[in-house]
Amino acid sequence: xxxxxxxxxxxxxxxxxxxxxxxxxxxxxxxxxxxxxxxxxxxxxxxxxxxxxxxxxxxxxxxxxxxxxxxxxxxxxxxxxxxxxxxxxxxxxxxxxxxxxxxxxxxxxxxxxxxxxxxxxxxxxxxxxxxxxxxxxxxxxxxxxxxxxxxxxxxxxxxxxxxxxxxxxxxxxxxxxxxxxxxxxxxxxxxxxxxxxxxxxxxxxxxxxxxxxxxxxxxxxxxxxxxxxxxxxxxxxxxxxxxxxxxxxxxxxxxxxxxxxxx
Amino acid sequence: xxxxxxxxxxxxxxxxxxxxxxxxxxxxxxxxxxxxxxxxxxxxxxxxxxxxxxxxxxxxxxxxxxxxxxxxxxxxxxxxxxxxxxxxxxxxxxxxxxxxxxxxxxxxxxxxxxxxxxxxxxxxxxxxxxxxxxxxxxxxxxxxxxxxxxxxxxxxxxxxxxxxxxxxxxxxxxxxxxxxxxxxxxxxxxxxxxxxxxxxxxxxxxxxxxxxxxxxxxxxxxxxxxxxxxxxxxxxxxxxxxxxxxxxxxxxxxxxxxxxxxxxxxxxxxxxxxxxxxxxxxxxxxxxxxxxxxxxxxxxxxxxxxxxxxxxxxxxxxxxxxxxxxxxxxxxxxxxxxxxxxxxxxxxxxxxxxxxxxxxxxxxxx
Amino acid sequence: xxxxxxxxxxxxxxxxxxxxxxxxxxxxxxxxxxxxxxxxxxxxxxxxxxxxxxxxxxxxxxxxxxxxxxxxxxxxxxxxxxxxxxxxxxxxxxxxxxxxxxxxxxxxxxxxxxxxxxxxxxxxxxxxxxxxxxxxxxxxxxxxxxxxxxxxxxxxxxxxxxxxxxxxxxxxxxxxxxxxxxxxxxxxxxxxxxxxxxxxxxxxxxxxxxxxxxxxxxxxxxxxxxxxxxxxxxxxxxxxxxxxxxxxxxxxxxxxxxxxxxxxxxxxxxxxxxxxxxxxxxxxxxx
Numbered sequence: 001x002x003x004x005x006x007x008x009x010x011x012x013x014x015x016x017x018x019x020x021x022x023x024x025x026x027x028x029x030x031x032x033x034x035x036x037x038x039x040x041x042x043x044x045x046x047x048x049x050x051x052x053x054x055x056x057x058x059x060x061x062x063x064x065x066x067x068x069x070x071x072x073x074x075x076x077x078x079x080x081x082x083x084x085x086x087x088x089x090x091x092x093x094x095x096x097x098x099x100x101x102x103x104x105x106x107x108x109x110x111x112x113x114x115x116x117x118x119x120x121x122x123x124x125x126x127x128x129x130x131x132x133x134x135x136x137x138x139x140x141x142x143x144x145x146x147x148x149x150x151x152x153x154x155x156x157x158x159x160x161x162x163x164x165x166x167x168x169x170x171x172x173x174x175x176x177x178x179x180x181x182x183x184x185x186x187x188x189x190x191x192x193x194x195x196x197x198x199x200x201x202x203x204x205x206x207x208x209x210x211x212x213x214x215x216x217x218x219x220x221x222x223x224x225x226x227x228x229x230x231x232x233x234x235x236x237x238x239x240x241x242x243x244x245x246x247x248x249x250x251x252x253x254x255x256x257x258x259x260x261x262x263x
Numbered sequence: 264x265x266x267x268x269x270x271x272x273x274x275x276x277x278x279x280x281x282x283x284x285x286x287x288x289x290x291x292x293x294x295x296x297x298x299x300x301x302x303x304x305x306x307x308x309x310x311x312x313x314x315x316x317x318x319x320x321x322x323x324x325x326x327x328x329x330x331x332x333x334x335x336x337x338x339x340x341x342x343x344x345x346x347x348x349x350x351x352x353x354x355x356x357x358x359x360x361x362x363x364x365x366x367x368x369x370x371x372x373x374x375x376x377x378x379x380x381x382x383x384x385x386x387x388x389x390x391x392x393x394x395x396x397x398x399x400x401x402x403x404x405x406x407x408x409x410x411x412x413x414x415x416x417x418x419x420x421x422x423x424x425x426x427x428x429x430x431x432x433x434x435x436x437x438x439x440x441x442x443x444x445x446x447x448x449x450x451x452x453x454x455x456x457x458x459x460x461x462x463x464x465x466x467x468x469x470x471x472x473x474x475x476x477x478x479x480x481x482x483x484x485x486x487x488x489x490x491x492x493x494x495x496x497x498x499x500x501x502x503x504x505x506x507x508x509x510x511x512x513x514x515x516x517x518x519x520x521x522x523x524x525x526x527x528x529x530x531x532x533x534x535x536x537x538x539x540x541x542x543x544x545x546x547x548x549x550x551x552x553x554x555x556x557x558x559x560x561x562x563x564x565x566x567x568x569x570x571x572x573x574x575x576x577x578x579x580x581x582x583x584x585x586x587x588x589x590x591x592x593x594x595x596x597x598x599x600x601x602x603x604x605x606x607x608x609x610x611x612x613x614x615x616x617x618x619x620x621x622x623x624x625x626x627x628x629x
Numbered sequence: 630x631x632x633x634x635x636x637x638x639x640x641x642x643x644x645x646x647x648x649x650x651x652x653x654x655x656x657x658x659x660x661x662x663x664x665x666x667x668x669x670x671x672x673x674x675x676x677x678x679x680x681x682x683x684x685x686x687x688x689x690x691x692x693x694x695x696x697x698x699x700x701x702x703x704x705x706x707x708x709x710x711x712x713x714x715x716x717x718x719x720x721x722x723x724x725x726x727x728x729x730x731x732x733x734x735x736x737x738x739x740x741x742x743x744x745x746x747x748x749x750x751x752x753x754x755x756x757x758x759x760x761x762x763x764x765x766x767x768x769x770x771x772x773x774x775x776x777x778x779x780x781x782x783x784x785x786x787x788x789x790x791x792x793x794x795x796x797x798x799x800x801x802x803x804x805x806x807x808x809x810x811x812x813x814x815x816x817x818x819x820x821x822x823x824x825x826x827x828x829x830x831x832x833x834x835x836x837x838x839x840x841x842x843x844x845x846x847x848x849x850x851x852x853x854x855x856x857x858x859x860x861x862x863x864x865x866x867x868x869x870x871x872x873x874x875x876x877x878x879x880x881x882x883x884x885x886x887x888x889x890x891x892x893x894x895x896x897x898x899x900x901x902x903x904x905x906x907x908x909x910x911x912x913x914x915x916x
Contacts, residue, residue, distance in 0.1 A: 011724045018721045019741065022799060025755035026744045028765055032758060040758055042768040086650035093643030105650055108658045110904065112856025114873050115893045119661030122668055122886055142657045145650060162349035165316060169336040169343050170363030170414055174642055180362075184353045203749045205859055210880070219750045226754060226863065230761065238751035245746035253739070318634040333634060 026242065033235035040232040051236035061237060064221035068202055071133055071217055075140035076148075076197035080190060082141070083148030088178060091156035092164065102153075109146040116142055117207040124211070131213040139207040144197040151196070155189035156182075195252060199245070265448050266327035266340060266417035267292045268313065273322030275308055275474075282308040283319070284474040295444050295451045297461040299497070300471035306454045307422060309471070313452060314343045314420050326418060337366075340417035344424050348407040350395040356382060356406050357391040363414035381409040384443065401432045408440070412447060421453040425460060437463045458498050462486070470494040486548075490533045492622050495546040502594045504545040505624060511537040518621065520545060521589035522565040522612075525619065532621045542624040549581065551618040552596035563619075565612040568594065573604045580604050584612065669890035678886060686891035696875060700895065703872040706786060707855045710793040711847050717794065718801035719843070725802070726809040738806060742799045753863040756792045757783055760864070784866030792864045793854055801846040808842025809835075848907045852900050872896050 032040035036048035055061055086105060090098050108116060120139055124131065160182070167181045168174075183190060205219040212220060218241070225234050268290040275283040283305045290296050298306040311317040312324060315336035324332045331339055342363070351359050357378045364374035382388045385405035395403055404424060411419055421440075425433045441464045444451045455461055461468045462482040470478040470485060470493070478485055478494035489495035492503070506520035511529070516537035518525050525545075529537060537543070553562065568584035571593055579597040582604055586594065596612070598604055670682050690696045725737045744752065759765045760782040767779035782788050816838065820830040858873040865871070870878070872892060879889035 008728070011728045014720055015724050015728075018717060018798070022741060022744055022795065024765075025752065025759050025795065026747060028758045029747070029751065029755035039763070041761070041763050042765055082650040082653055085646040089643045089646035093639050095640065095643050095647070101647060101651060104654055104659070108654065110852065110900070111658075111662075112852065112873075112896060112900065114856050114858055114876065115662070115665075115897055116658065118876070118880075118889060118893050119665040120657060121880075122890065123661040123664045125886070126664065138657055141653060145653060149650065159347065162345040162347055163351060165336070166343070166345060166349040166410075167351070167362065169314065169341075170410070171337045171366030172362075173337065174646075176366065181351055185351075187353075199746075205750055219748055222748065222750050222754075223859075226750070230758065234751070234754060235758075238748060238755065241751065242744075242747040246743060249739075249746060315635060318636060335635060335638070 029235050030239045030242070032232060033239040035232045035235070038232070040230050040235045051232040052240070054233050055236045055240065058233075061218075061221055061225075064216055064218045067133055067215050068218040071137050071140060071208070072198045072201040075137045075144060075201050076194050078137075078141050079144035079148040079197050080152075080194050083145055083193065084152050084178075084183065084186075084190065086149050087153035087156055088182060091153055092161065105149045106146045108142050109150070113143060113204065113206045117210040120207075121210050131211055133212065133215050133217075135211040136208045136217060139211050140201040140204060143204070143207065144200055147200070148193040148197055151189055151193040152186060155186050160185055195248075264340070264415050264417045265292045265450050268418055268450060268452070269323075269325040270309070270313075271323040271325065273309070273312060273319040273324065275305075275312065275317065276320050281474050283312070285322070286474070286476055288469060288476065288479065290450060290452065292450055293448050295441065295464060295466045296453065296469060297465035297467075298452065298454045298469045298471060299456070299458060299461040300477075301456055301497070303473075304471040305474040306456075306469075306471050310343075310420050310422055310452065310454050313418070314341050315339045316343075341420055342411040342414055342416040343420040343422060344407050344411045346423045346426055348395075348403045348424075350403055350406055350410070352395055355392050355394055356387065356398075359395070359406055360410045360413050362410065367414065378409075378413060381413045382406070384412070384446075385409045385439075400428055401436060404428065404436060405439075408443065412443075412449070416449060418450045418452060421451060423454050423456070425455070425457075433460065434463070440464055462498075470497060472497075487618075488533050488620060489546065489622070492544060492546070492625055495620065495622065500549050500595055502547045502549065502596075503592075504547065504594075506543050506545055506621075508537045508539055508541040508543060511539050516621070518543065518545070521591050522586055523563070523588070525563045525616070527616060527619060527621055531617070531619060534622050537621065543621045544624045546620045546622060547594075547614055547618065549595045550579065550597040551614055552584075552594070552598075553613045553615070562613045562615055565614060567609050568612050570604055570606055570608045570610060572606060573598075575600075584610070586612070665890045666894060668887050669894050671887045673883075673885045673887050676884060686888050687895075689888070690891060690895060695870075696892070699870050699872045699875040699892075700899070702786075702869055703855050703896075704899065706789060706793070706861070706871060707851055710790055710797060710854050711850045713790070713794050714797035714801050714850055715843060715847055718798045718846075719805055721798070722802045722805035722809055726806055734810075738803070741802050744795075745799050750859055750863070752796065753792050753860045756788065756795065756864055760788050760791065783864065784868055786865060786869055789861045789865035789871075792860045793857075796860075797850045797854065801843075801850065804842050804846035804849070805839060808839045812838055844907045848903065851903045855899060855903075856896060 031044065033051055034047050034049065035044060035051070036046040086101075089095070090102060095101065117139060120135070120142070124135060129135070163185065164177050164181055167177045172180065203219065204217075205223065208217040209220050209223065216224075218237075222234065222237060225231065225237075268288075270286060270288040270290075273283055273286045274281070286305070286309060298309060300306045308317065312319050315331070315334055315338075318333055322332075323330060326340055336343075351362065354362070357375055360381050361369075361374035361378035364377055369377070379388055379391055382391050385408055387402060387405055387409070390398070390402070395406065398406065407424065424440075425436055428436060437460055440451075440453075444464075453464065465482055467479065467481055468485050469476055470491075472493045477491040477497075478489055480488075480490075485494060486498050489498060495501045496503075504520050504522060506518045509517040509519050509524070511517070514529055516527050516529060516532065518527055518537075527537075532543075552565075566586060566588045568586045571583040571585045573580050573582040576597075577600075579600060580602060582596050582598055584594045584596050587609070594612075598610075604610075668678070669686055670684065671678055671680050672683060672685050673679070721741065725734055725741065729737045747755065757764070761767075762779045762781070762783065764783070766782070767776075770776045771779060782791075812835065816834050817830055820834045825833065856873060858877055861871045861874055862877075865874075867874075873896070876889045876892045876896070879885040879892065
């Protein structure tokens with residue numbers, strides 16, 4: 001009995017410790033984003049929202065925020081569409097060498113982003129192609145396409161084959177089958193792929209850093225802010241991104257995934 | 264709408280496996296045809312070729328007047344009702360049933376009205392706004408039927424649609440299917456491995472085995488006058504008695520078996536005319552064994568047999584009988600409810616000449 | 630009408646649907662990669678890249694201590710991080726799966742991975758707030774009089790490892806937890822029924838059954854950790870460079886693309902070797 005209480009107490013203590021470790025930096029980040037002073041480290045001088053005001057007044061930062069959204073959403077849409085079409089093709093038709101094609105589509109997942117970025121950069125340089133948000137987007141599709149393909153492909157069960165056949169049998173062509181039957185049936189996993197892909201693109205640094213020139217994404221802009229050392233403004237933008245992501249996550253958890261669980 | 268179907272020398276191979284081996288079949292417009300056979304016999308492959316989900320390795324499929332061999336499912340005058348119903352899970356019943364009409368460009372109001380009509384036909388008009396997951400198996404089945412019929416196909420293909428239902432519901436749905444088929448007049452081609460289902464609904468049954476058609480005809484003919492050993496064995500219980508043709512002429516043949524000699528009319532040789540010396544197999548249904556004498560009818564006495572075991576089945580006693588004259592295989596016979604059967608009892612056996620069918624002996628082991 | 634079979638028509642359509650994704654991957658992943666591999670066999674002279682096939686970059690890598698040390702640092706840090714993360718995450722996942730009441734588990738898990746949603750760059754930065762010379766830890770320790778002089782944690786390997794472990798503990802908790810809850814409780818019951826104590830049950834039954842999940846997570850940790858530039862650059866500083874930092878240096882002021890390419894190929898080989906080592910535990914399948 002005593003031993004069980006001891007083990008149980010040990011478990012809860014461990015849980016608390018690891019949670020503290022996980023939350024420590026985030027808590028410090030958010031707390032000192034409200035610092036009334038120039039240094040985001042103790043002592044805490046008092047509560048102020050001046051750094052948030054500074055963030056919203058920073059036109060470069062706001063432009064980077066817009067760029068990030070643009071790149072994240074458009075590259076995720078492209079990744080989902082291409083990934084969906086490829087998954088449909090490979091799951092529904094028997095193609096020669098389909099294992100090889102699956103391997104090729106998944107391959108970028110196993111390669112470091114740095115190497116993907118470097119390869120693209122070398123090639124773009126050799127072809128004298130200018131760097132822009134477009135090239136960042138292309139790079140982000142390269143890393144997100146395998147993800148979208150894998151998620152959507154995994155959700156294409158064989159039990160849906162007859163449902164698609166029925167649609168075809170009733171006169172639908174392939175595009176109508178995909179638009180009216182397959183995509184609505186797979187909507188939960190397509191949305192999961194889309195949001196995951198948005199998250200990855202939104203947060204991606206190295207590709208965005210190496211493949212962009214004048215217009216940059218948010219992580220790259222934050223990176224350049226780090227050169228000025230510890231700064232409560234960096235805390236503020238970091239906290240904003242964190243809170244916005246968490247809000248989005250909670251909305252998804254309670255609306256989208258909550259609903260699919262019921263079905 | 265309705266149309267005849269003609270299958271001409273259709274073969275289908277998958278790699279080295281022959282799923283269909285030169286199958287030919289003529290189906291009349293408005294017929295209810297059942298493709299019957301064990302799993303792997305090729306019946307589902309044949310249905311897929313009719314529906315356009317597979318194309319044959321050789322041969323032709325003609326529906327109505329038109330060669331449909333290489334026409335895609337969407338352009339064929341056929342619709343398929345799938346084994347797992349394949350209802351669109353995200354659509355209401357009325358949208359499910361109206362889907363084919365939508366593909367044909369009908370407006371929303373018009374197709375909703377038609378869809379309601381077809382839901383009414385299957386008794387689900389009140390549920391038009393529900394989604395498939397809210398329905399029971401039997402109801403889903405009905406929606407699938409309504410959806411397939413809504414586009415007014417010339418031929419409806421049914422792929423074991425009753426397989427997932429329990430026995431009682433299956434019997435009920437068989438009656439409904441038959442009634443609806445009569446009403447709409449469409450040609451139905453229905454696949455099943457259940458011979459009772461086949462007899463309950465078919466105008467004509469196609470018995471298939473190993474990619475070939477073994478027998479084709481109305482249920483009573485298939486049962487009473489099977490044209491192959493496989494067909495006889497698949498359509499219910501049967502006793503096989505080996506024998507040899509002693510003499511044969513145009514009208515009659517004398518057959519020798521371990522149970523004695525029988526003179527059979529030549530018409531009882533359903534597969535091939537008898538020739539003296541042929542090795543044959545007689546097939547006798549369990550219910551065709553009689554006690555010794557019934558006045559007036561030409562009967563063959565088959566000697567005495569000892570009851571080795573029996574069970575009461577309601578409509579009859581099912582008995583295992585060991586013929587006293589031979590130590591060959593035991594026979595299965597159905598004796599009337601009124602008979603009092605005891606193990607070890609000796610009963611005299613007889614059979615009507617008309618009830619015995621003689622088929623060529625199997626070349627291999629049986 | 631030509632007698633094309635339905636299967637032929639299907640095959641053509643299928644190629645059409647797969648083509649965009651395949652072409653994208655070929656054009657923007659395979660071709661650039663091959664180009665980079667080729668470039669690793671060229672060399673830089675002045676500001677020009679000379680397209681003469683040679684192995685100079687690879688020879689230089691193995692002969693120049695600073696470069697080779699980068700790979701050694703990368704491997705050491707990655708191995709330390711992977712082992713530490715697994716050791717920290719497994720008990721956490723186990724406690725969430727076994728001790729936390731069922732209806733709070735999902736919440737506990739979401740909470741455990743919540744800092745995932747800070748921006749990647751910001752996450753390393755926020756550790757800087759904690760670990761720097763005037764950061765939270767040092768001020769707390771000096772405040773209570775435990776130490777007199779602030780500790781040098783930032784810009785050391787320790788800071789890099791802490792930053793990495795923080796990230797991968799979250800990732801591994803997720804993968805190990807999902808592995809644990811998939812186990813049927815009957816395994817434990819059967820083991821207990823046959824006389825195993827709690828430790829024996831864990832060691833002989835639970836651990837082997839969760840090994841595939843651990844290996845998948847560990848491999849992911851390895852790949853992401855060894856290829857990362859941000860965390861070592863922000864937290865580790867320039868005292869002890871890892872391979873990605875050296876690669877970025879080639880790109881920066883030296884503009885030595887061939888050398889960067891060669892180093893990238895070496896980095897990839899390290900990942901490939903790790904993959905081959907855990908390949909039999911890794912599975913990517915269609916459900």
